[in-house]
Amino acid sequence: MDFSFGAEDEELRTRARAWLTGHLVGPYADAVGLGGPGSEHEGVETRRAWERELGRGGWIGTGWEEEGYGNRRLTLTGQVVWAEEYAAARAPARVGHIGENLLAPTLIAYGSREQKDRFLPAIARGEELWCQGYSEPGAGSDLAGVRTAAVRDPADGRLRVTGQKIWTSLAREADWCFVLARTGAGSRRHHGLSFLLVRMDQPGRVEVRPIRQMSGTAEFNEVFFDGAVAEEVVGGEGNGWTVAMGLLALERGVSTLVQQIGFAAELERVVRAYAASGAPDPVLRERLVRQWAELRTMRWNALRTLGEAGDAGAPSVAKLLWGGWHRRLGELAVAVRGARATAGPGLWAPGAPYELGLDEEQRLFLFTRADTIYGGSDEIQRNIIAERVLGLPKEPR
DSSP states (O other): OOOOOOHHHHHHHHHHHHHHHHHSOTHHHHTTTOOSTTOTTTTHHHHHHHHHHHHHTTOSSTTOSOOOSSOOOOOHHHHHHHHHHHHHTTOOOOSSHHIIIIIHHHHHHHOOHHHHHHHHHHHHTTOOOEEEEOOBTTBSSOGGGOOOEEEEOTTTOOEEEEEEEOSOTTTTTOSEEEEEEEOSTTOOTTTTEEEEEEESOOTTTEEEEEEOOTTSOOOEEEEEEEEEEEEEEESOTTOHHHHHHHHHTTSSSHHHHHHHHHHHHHHHHHHHHHHHTSOOOHHHHHHHHHHHHHHHHHHHHHHHHTTOTTOTTHHHHHHHHHHHHHHHHHHHHHHHHGGGGGOOTTTTOTTOOGGGGOOHHHHHHHHHTTTTTTTSOHHHHHHHIIIIISOOOOOOO
């Protein structure tokens, strides 16, 4: 199978590299490498301004099936090229990716013309940020168990949302949240759900509480809705399950390849630490070689499946691969350092914030413990592959 890029792709690569070089200056140069999983608290305001810079350049929404909203349309391989150059330049981690890569394609597939015209231009300009209101306590990977409800207000006829969401990334930065809620009274499981668009700035109606992790950071949040107004229903009331599942099918694509560039940089850092240790260990060396080989395999698998329609198992296979790989890398990062990994600059300083004492490898180890859980646990991914791809009997519920 040919994994090479064509002449047009390489021309785009040159233009993308030049644009990034010319715009990653001033405050944006200081934000290079900031943000991303485990570090979402870094440089948020600068990264939000960077979203608007990307919007002015037309670099948001390059994979949308519709253009004309201020975005440029790239081929699938062109999207990969742009994503790879973005990651290679270590440009600031995106704070607008949920709106661009999840909500916007969902609106294009299921939304009305009015909803597209209202929300897509603001996303393409980098002006409105989104978060995802799916998981709840007791309804994480099993979304059919959501209990957040929305009922019609007899005074004005608008849907008002009440309930709790959890593990909500970027909830403190977001302007809007798309919420899976139960609008059918007495409904159960997949029935009676609706896909709602809720403005976050509703004092007294929407409350965000950060969840502090063992790495000291708090990029995940709890979100409480107390009669919050839902501005829009996407796909029609009661059709939320169909819309929600359509969105999840979009969750892993080109972004998987981008993620792997960050993984490669982390692996290189661990390899350098091993080389500098001065104490060659054949077991550690074999584990490092295996990590490198698995990362290459993940890239080829992502390229092979990119753009394949109807492959219900591809997203789950990708999640299983990278979740376990990244977790093992975190373990390797501390194994390479041995006993030194238990200490760090300021780690035990009395009164010092815990997170300030952690270095990159320690944060990597701590955060990657969650990789096989968030975004759909390994158990859920294996069930999807077994039931939807291999046709095995469903797990008893």
